[in-house]
Amino acid sequence: MNRVGKIVPPKKHILKDISLSFFPGAKIGVLGLNGSGKSTLLRIMAGVDTEIEGEAIPMKGINIGYLAQEPQLDPDKDVRGNVEEGLGEMQQIVNRYNAVNDAFAEPDADFDALLAEQAELQEK
Numbered sequence: 001m002n003r004v005g006k007i008v009p010p011k012k013h014i015l016k017d018i019s020l021s022f023f024p025g026a027k028i029g030v031l032g033l034n035g036s037g038k039s040t041l042l043r044i045m046a047g048v049d050t051e052i053e054g055e056a057i058p059m060k061g062i063n064i065g066y067l068a069q070e071p072q073l074d075p076d077k078d079v080r081g082n083v084e085e086g087l088g089e090m091q092q093i094v095n096r097y098n099a100v101n102d103a104f105a106e107p108d109a110d111f112d113a114l115l116a117e118q119a120e121l122q123e124k
Contacts, residue, residue: 005053006040014040017054024059039069063090063124097121 006015014037022028030038043049044056046066058064067086074082084091100118103109 001045001054001056003054004044004056006037006044006049006051007053015044015052019054020045024062042066043068063088065090093121093124 001018001020004015004018004020005013007013018041030041032038040049043066044052045058046064047056047058048066048068065087067083071082071086074085077085087094097118100114100121103114104111
C-alpha cells in the first residue's frame with residue numbers, strides 16, 4: 001500500500017497517506033479506536049474497497065482471506081463453513097494438504113509422491 005487515502009462524503013478523510021508493506025508470511029493485527037478506519041483499511045487491503053486515493057496492490061502470489069465485519073452468511077452452513085468461505089483457494093490447499101497427510105497411513109502409499117506433493121502444498 002502506498003499513500004492510501006479514503007474520503008467519504010462530505011469530504012471526510014477516514015484514512016490519509018497510509019503506506020504499509022509486510023514480510024512474506026507475516027501475520028498482522030490492526031488496532032485502533034472505534035471509527036478510526038480499521039475496517040476500511042482491511043477492506044482496502046482485501047481489495048473489496050477500490051475507491052481510494054493512492055495504490056493498494058498485493059504482492060504476486062499472495063492470498064488474502066477476508067471475512068466481512070457484517071457478512072452475508074449462508075444459513076445452510078455452520079460457523080466454520082461460513083468462515084472457510086472467506087478463505088477461498090487457501091482452504092482448498094489446506095484440504096488437499098490434509099488429504100495428502102491422511103494418505104500416508106495407506107498400506108500401499110507412494111511415499112515419494114506424497115512427500116513431493118506435501119512439499120509443494122507447503123510452499124503455497
